[in-house]
Structures are given as C-alpha cells and as structure tokens.
Amino acid sequence: MTTENPLLLALDLAGTFAFALNGALTAVRVARLDIVGIVTLGMITALGGGIIRDVLIDYLPPATFSDWRYLAVAAAGSLIAFGFGHRMHRLSGLIVVFDAAGLSLFAVTGASKALDMGLGPAQAVILGAITGVGGGTLRDVLLQRIPTVLRSELYAIPALVAATITVLTIRFGVYGIPAAVGAAVACFAIRMVGVRYG
Amino acid sequence: MTTENPLLLALDLAGTFAFALNGALTAVRVARLDIVGIVTLGMITALGGGIIRDVLIDYLPPATFSDWRYLAVAAAGSLIAFGFGHRMHRLSGLIVVFDAAGLSLFAVTGASKALDMGLGPAQAVILGAITGVGGGTLRDVLLQRIPTVLRSELYAIPALVAATITVLTIRFGVYGIPAAVGAAVACFAIRMVGVRYG
C-alpha cells in the first residue's frame, strides 16, 4: 500500500527529512554518538511519529515500511547531518528549527491521514498532535531527557493548532496546498515564538 | 467501532479518569510542569494502557480514537487535577490511590476485552496486567523514573490477580458487575497493602 495522496506524501517526506536532520544533529551535539548512533537516532526521530500514527489509525504496515522513499529520505537526512554536523556553528539553532519544521509538517499529515482513515474530527486533531510530537518524544526518551512536549508550553499547542486548521479546512472543503502550508506555517511560527520567549 | 459492552465501557472510563487524575497530579507534584505538560501527562497516563491493549489485541483504531468519551474523560480528569492540585495537601497519598484505582480497573478491562477478542486465558491475564501497568509505566518513563512495575513487588502481582479473577469468572459464566468490582477491589486492596508495608 503506498500513500496515494501526493500532497500528504510530499509533506510527510518533508517532515521526515526535517526530523532526520534534527535527530541526527541532536545526536552529534548532545550525546556525542558515533555514526551508527547518529544515523539510528536520526531515523528514529524521523520515522517515529509517522509509525505511531499509522499504528493508531490501523494503516499497517506503516507507510515507512511500504514506501521505500521514507527510509531513503530518513537515511539521507541523517547522513547529511552526520557529514556536516561536526563543522557547523550555531548547531542548537538549527536543531530547534528542524524540530519545529518536523512538528508542523507531521501535525498536518497526522490530522489529514486520520480523517482519511475515518476518525472523527476531535480524534484527528489529537492524532495530528501525537504524530507531530511522537518522533521528538522518542528521541528525548532515548537520550534520557524529559520530552519537550512536557517541558515546553508551546510545543503541543502549536501542533494542536496546525491539526485543527487542517481538520477544519478539510471539513469545509478548502483544504489543499495553501491550507496545508498555512497550517504548518502557523504551527512553526507559534513554536518559534515559544522558543524565543519560552 | 464503539465499545458495545456497557460494563467494559464504564470500568474503562472510570480507570481512565483515575489515571488522568494520577498522571496530572504527578506532573503537578513531581515535575512541576505547566498546564500543557500537566494535561499532556494526565492524558498519556490515562490513555496509554488502553491504547497498548487495543494495539496488541488488534482492536484498531483504539477505543480512545473511536469513542469520544475516552478523550473527554481523560481531559476532564487532567483539568480537574490541574485546577485543584496546587492547593491540595497530602497530594502523594491521593496520587497513590488514583494509581491503584486505575491499575485495578484496567487490569479487569484488559483481561475481559482480550478474551472478547479471542485470546487464550493465560494471554488474557498477561494482557490485563499490561493494560493495568501500561499507562503508569509510560508516565514514569517520560518523567525519567524507574517504572513502579519494576520497583514494587506489589504492582504487577495485584494486576495479575484481578486479571485472573476476571478470566476465571468469565470462563465459569459468573462474570458481571459483582465479579468485575470484586476483582478490582482485590487488586486495589493488595496494592494498598504493598504501598503501606512496601
């Protein structure tokens, strides 16, 4: 079974790429892992949210294991981060930006795919948020950190906002590239405000 | 798909409420999280055990995402705990009581739902215990604590007792409100003995 919705696929792969960069750069900076640890953490961060989503909406096997592009994009992002991470300055800024990007994109795809699979609107919003925060939460648990979703007020909230915009625009029949991008940008902006003033 | 068994639903929602109070109060007391962190931890603790159960017995999407009452009860419990938690004394006593209540109720519903879905009796007992300890284990992992199920002798044991009573009474055709409540009360009593003398 492949993801047939091209907009969903594009957003999903973009989120996967962002979280792969985030997870692998986090492994470089915080935990000083070797290449296997870096790529492993990158791939778990990249693929974790989507896998949790697909298990919960009964889309099994998860898209990760039915469409090769997910693994390829997650591996590419992780390897790029490994290759460049050691010589980059301002790594922590980039880590935060990629995390916010992944959060935003996955909140949108989680909500839209949940509706596709027949869940109700409130459930789809929650599932969007779970998809957005899932990969980063696995990353934090594996690195023995209290997950961002518990520590930061503006992490679950922007994901819920993006998922709500997604569900509403789908319900009102105006969902498409502009609505999806708008929802993701809204989430990203709120998250970055949270990082700045949090 | 909604949970059609009214006894199962009632016990499940009661367990959800107890674990929502427990998780959110734990967030107030132990981790001093803000409202988003408190509600998030309350909802994960409340819904985690049932989601793990439903994934393992192939009841997908989990009841959490197919029946709105689960999300509503989990959110309500978490918000109540947020509202009252800061001014309550003896918080740690309450946290333990709500945890024991959730453990007891979920051990019963986990075992009974597993039998409903065709699992064998031994498997249903184990699944009942997993359902009981699941939410609290996620809570402890997210807060970076060794889970209670590993630290305390009388945590898995009472859950196994309640699940065994449930499976036996169903098999002998005498399951109903008295048997379910009896199983939960037995678990609760053993757990509280463990807390007192542990």
Added chain:
Amino acid sequence: MTTENPLLLALDLAGTFAFALNGALTAVRVARLDIVGIVTLGMITALGGGIIRDVLIDYLPPATFSDWRYLAVAAAGSLIAFGFGHRMHRLSGLIVVFDAAGLSLFAVTGASKALDMGLGPAQAVILGAITGVGGGTLRDVLLQRIPTVLRSELYAIPALVAATITVLTIRFGVYGIPAAVGAAVACFAIRMVGVRYG
C-alpha cells in the same frame, strides 16, 4: 493464528529465551530488583522485539499472545535467571553473550517474517534490525540507560548484517537451517568483536 514456519518458531523461541536470561540477569546485577521486577524485565526484554515486529508487519495479535510457547519460554528463562543469577560469577560476561544471541536470532526472524508478510527487501532488513534491537532498547529505557543501539557502533551493524544475509538467501532460494544459523553466527561474531574491542 500460530507461527506455522517451524524454523522461524525455533529461532524465535531461542531468541526469546536468550533475551529472557539477559533481561532478568541485568535486573539482578544492575538494578537489584526483587523477583517480580526481575521476571518482569526478563519478559519485556524477551518479548519486546517480537511484539514490535508483529505490530509493524500487521501480524496481530502478536505471536506472543497467540502461541503460548512464547510466554512459557520467556517466563522460564526469567525464572532460571532469577534462581541462578545471585550465585553466579562473571555475570556481566553472560549478560553480554545472551544479549548478542538474542540480537542475532531476532534479526534473522524479523527479516524472514517481514518478507513472509510481503514487505520489500530493504524494509525487511530494517525490520530485522528493529526486531533484534527492540527488546534490549526497551530494557535500557526502563532502567534509564542510553540504549546500546545508540552507544555501540557494533550493535545495529551486526543486526543489519544478519538481516541482509537472511533476505538475500531467501531471495536466492537457498534459505534454510544452514543459512539462518550462518546469519545469526555472523551477527553474533561481529557483536562479540565489538564488545571485546569496543
């Protein structure tokens, strides 16, 4: 649904036994848990990887809950480790050996079962590795340790090697007891080199 492939079943049960010994001995040595904690950690370590695999390939309920031998073997291994663990010397050497054995066997069964369930070859390799590292990762997370898969270069790599040999020999029609054992031995050998010189 029972596992009908006898080779898969035999390797799976052997891996379950090895990880049960590993998890329970780890609980004895590292965390000094009581019997309930020891058996619980043994069973989670033994059954975790296979459960994750079966959820991801949509083989639900997992073999753990549809074939009683998994629970029996996991419980037996955990109880044996509890019975003998306290008087054994050189416990840490044994812990490492059982972990490597479980990793090797589960990498093979994960890859072969994933192909059986229709996944592509690259996905089956990744799924084999996830199956191999899954139980030990849960064990480490519950004990609050950074998982071995992130810390050690030669943990994911040998699992990927075993899974790749498995997938290739199945694809070329030469899979059987020699190929399966060869794949597991290759993984085990690489892992032990990693332990020795890591």
